[in-house]
Amino acid sequence: MRAVVYNGRNDVSVTDVPEPEVGEGEVKLRVGYNGICGSDLHEYFAGPIFIPQGDAHPLTGRKLPLTLGHEFAGTVTEVGPGVADVAEGDRVAVMPLYTCGRCERCTSGRPNVCTQIGFHGLMSDGGMAESTVVPVHMLHKLPEQVSLEMGALVEPMAVAYHAAALGQVAPGGSAAVFGAGPIGIGLWFALRGMGVDDVWVIEPSATRRAAIEKLGATTLDPTAVDVPAAIADATGGRRADAAYDAAGVAPAVQTALASIGAAKPMVSVAIYETPLETPLINLVMNESRIQGSLCYTHEDYRAVIDLMSRGHYDTTGWVEKIAMGDVVAEGFEALHAGQKMKVLVDPTA
Amino acid sequence: MRAVVYNGRNDVSVTDVPEPEVGEGEVKLRVGYNGICGSDLHEYFAGPIFIPQGDAHPLTGRKLPLTLGHEFAGTVTEVGPGVADVAEGDRVAVMPLYTCGRCERCTSGRPNVCTQIGFHGLMSDGGMAESTVVPVHMLHKLPEQVSLEMGALVEPMAVAYHAAALGQVAPGGSAAVFGAGPIGIGLWFALRGMGVDDVWVIEPSATRRAAIEKLGATTLDPTAVDVPAAIADATGGRRADAAYDAAGVAPAVQTALASIGAAKPMVSVAIYETPLETPLINLVMNESRIQGSLCYTHEDYRAVIDLMSRGHYDTTGWVEKIAMGDVVAEGFEALHAGQKMKVLVDPTA
Numbered sequence: 001m002r003a004v005v006y007n008g009r010n011d012v013s014v015t016d017v018p019e020p021e022v023g024e025g026e027v028k029l030r031v032g033y034n035g036i037c038g039s040d041l042h043e044y045f046a047g048p049i050f051i052p053q054g055d056a057h058p059l060t061g062r063k064l065p066l067t068l069g070h071e072f073a074g075t076v077t078e079v080g081p082g083v084a085d086v087a088e089g090d091r092v093a094v095m096p097l098y099t100c101g102r103c104e105r106c107t108s109g110r111p112n113v114c115t116q117i118g119f120h121g122l123m124s125d126g127g128m129a130e131s132t133v134v135p136v137h138m139l140h141k142l143p144e145q146v147s148l149e150m151g152a153l154v155e156p157m158a159v160a161y162h163a164a165a166l167g168q169v170a171p172g173g174s175a176a177v178f179g180a181g182p183i184g185i186g187l188w189f190a191l192r193g194m195g196v197d198d199v200w201v202i203e204p205s206a207t208r209r210a211a212i213e214k215l216g217a218t219t220l221d222p223t224a225v226d227v228p229a230a231i232a233d234a235t236g237g238r239r240a241d242a243a244y245d246a247a248g249v250a251p252a253v254q255t256a257l258a259s260i261g262a263a264k265p266m267v268s269v270a271i272y273e274t275p276l277e278t279p280l281i282n283l284v285m286n287e288s289r290i291q292g293s294l295c296y297t298h299e300d301y302r303a304v305i306d307l308m309s310r311g312h313y314d315t316t317g318w319v320e321k322i323a324m325g326d327v328v329a330e331g332f333e334a335l336h337a338g339q340k341m342k343v344l345v346d347p348t349a
Numbered sequence: 350m351r352a353v354v355y356n357g358r359n360d361v362s363v364t365d366v367p368e369p370e371v372g373e374g375e376v377k378l379r380v381g382y383n384g385i386c387g388s389d390l391h392e393y394f395a396g397p398i399f400i401p402q403g404d405a406h407p408l409t410g411r412k413l414p415l416t417l418g419h420e421f422a423g424t425v426t427e428v429g430p431g432v433a434d435v436a437e438g439d440r441v442a443v444m445p446l447y448t449c450g451r452c453e454r455c456t457s458g459r460p461n462v463c464t465q466i467g468f469h470g471l472m473s474d475g476g477m478a479e480s481t482v483v484p485v486h487m488l489h490k491l492p493e494q495v496s497l498e499m500g501a502l503v504e505p506m507a508v509a510y511h512a513a514a515l516g517q518v519a520p521g522g523s524a525a526v527f528g529a530g531p532i533g534i535g536l537w538f539a540l541r542g543m544g545v546d547d548v549w550v551i552e553p554s555a556t557r558r559a560a561i562e563k564l565g566a567t568t569l570d571p572t573a574v575d576v577p578a579a580i581a582d583a584t585g586g587r588r589a590d591a592a593y594d595a596a597g598v599a600p601a602v603q604t605a606l607a608s609i610g611a612a613k614p615m616v617s618v619a620i621y622e623t624p625l626e627t628p629l630i631n632l633v634m635n636e637s638r639i640q641g642s643l644c645y646t647h648e649d650y651r652a653v654i655d656l657m658s659r660g661h662y663d664t665t666g667w668v669e670k671i672a673m674g675d676v677v678a679e680g681f682e683a684l685h686a687g688q689k690m691k692v693l694v695d696p697t698a
Contacts, residue, residue: 283641
């Protein structure tokens with residue numbers, strides 16, 4: 001079968017690989033769509049970062065070369081021994097986490113920060129392929145109304161949903177989202193789905209503002225507007241109940257911290273390549289906080305799929321599909337150049 | 350009477366001022382001792398910062414020149430009209446906050462972050478004087494076992510206690526305190542008072558380490574020890590249940606964030622003069638957080654006074670008393686030069 005294989009930095013090949021075989025407790029999927037994640041770009045242009053190179057990963061026993069892809073949905077084509085409640089033909093999204101199940105983090109209900117965490121598609125052969133094999137515990141069945149295209153978006157939307165929930169905004173409350181990339185869009189959908197009334201999306205790019213405005217969002221251009229003052233005005237001086245940094249740059253962090261109310265959080269859901277100049281005095285003067293957010297849990301997957309089943313998410317204007325053979329030029333390169341926002345790879349094309 | 354009057358930067362005089370008069374709902378105190386706070390040093394060497402210069406403070410109607418001093422305890426010498434439950438001769442510590450009582454922060458139980466907050470001794474005539482007059486709501490009676498010297502330390506110890514509580518460490522847990530100045534010492538006492546078993550105090554100064562070790566603390570020298578590794582070792586890999594930054598410098602923040610476990614806080618209880626290079630990626634990878642802490646509430650005062658009444662706090666080796674006439678040379682200058690840690694001004698000497 002054909003797959004997108006990562007050999008190292010700037011070295012990805014679309015090539016023939018052996019069909020994966022199903023073991024005990026596993027299922028084989030025919031992949032519908034597989035999204036390209038920001039972390040895939042990091043691996044391609046600056047990696048290997050998460051992909052094991054020297055020692056194999058302790059939970060998967062694998063290192064490069066590997067098939068990429070951890071944002072995918074597909075159809076079950078084979079069921080391994082010992083698997084119940086899953087049948088050939090089931091359509092599923094995959095929560096691609098390998099966790100040890102034994103560390104203090106796993107046993108206290110935080111598998112998303114497992115000390116040995118691994119990802120299907122970074123520490124094992126992933127979903128940018130005609131087929132992939134996953135442990136059954138990774139599966140989430142998709143209701144009829146949720147397409148495989150939408151199903152491939154559950155993973156990034158769950159990243160955003162998990163972060164949105166950490167902001168603890170009550171229904172009817174307010175939030176400021178910094179950055180209108182795929183995670184910023186996911187935050188907007190998640191917060192609206194949680195009943196948060198007033199959400200401002202702060203984004204300097206006119207193209208990105210236009211895209212999220214078409215989905216229904218209210219935006220602010222931080223190059224033209226005093227964002228903390230605008231939010232203070234709109235909230236009668238209370239400021240936002242939460243801010244979200246999905247931009248990962250110092251101006252966003254600084255503006256976010258000036259936009260939240262007393263005892264409120266700024267949730268960080270970005271990959272910060274370097275330490276940022278952070279005005280911690282804002283946290284002290286308002287007893288506010290910065291809260292990190294990583295990945296998701298099964299609960300977040302269930303919540304996102306439930307919202308999708310009710311038609312809450314809309315891919316118009318920000319999601320594009322490409323053929324697997326075009327993954328480098330139309331995927332990695334186009335995303336890196338900012339020409340596209342979210343790309344789903346079709347392994348059949 | 351004599352008082353320490355702040356006229357502006359580098360301009361403090363010990364001079365005669367009129368005796369303050371008691372109004373409705375107020376009491377007059379003969380001051381026992383008044384501590385010099387880090388913020389007093391900031392006002393002296395770099396101010397006016399908090400002390401109003403142009404417009405008078407909205408709650409007190411005052412601006413400079415003002416009598417300094419917001420860390421004090423004294424004896425009631427006169428009771429104004431409408432004051433119940435307080436009598437001449439009562440010994441009291443003072444919680445020196447003026448709050449509006451009307452803003453969303455005050456009405457939601459967070460007067461310590463009132464939008465108009467003022468301090469007795471920064472926005473009104475304070476406790477570095479033979480006498481001072483305060484509203485009755487500021488008073489906390491001192492039990493017989495608590496001296497006026499100890500009572501003057503309630504304010505800074507309440508700053509530390511409030512921060513310690515925000516760390517949410519369970520009894521038997523662990524904590525890392527960065528900085529062994531008066532607030533670091535207060536954090537150590539507060540955490541031990543809350544039943545936290547393992548507290549490491551991280552401090553580069555050998556003098557400060559020696560001082561807090563004499564009180565019973567376990568210290569780490571960050572210039573000689575890999576602090577995150579040492580704490581990971583001591584906690585079986587879980588790392589600390591909370592870290593506290595009472596140093597306010599980037600190396601402390603960076604080491605603190607590497608020393609806490611998943612979903613745990615670093616509490617900031619420092620005045621950061623500039624934004625610091627902060628590795629937010631640590632927060633993301635561990636879903637940990639930075640939590641700001643400001644001032645205290647009446648609850649913190651009650652908790653500290655209760656611990657003091659049981660002999661929990663010890664001033665040996667870090668608290669010195671000076672005569673009011675020596676406040677500049679033996680107080681501000683000596684503290685600024687790092688020759689002393691905590692100075693209590695005796696207005697009678």
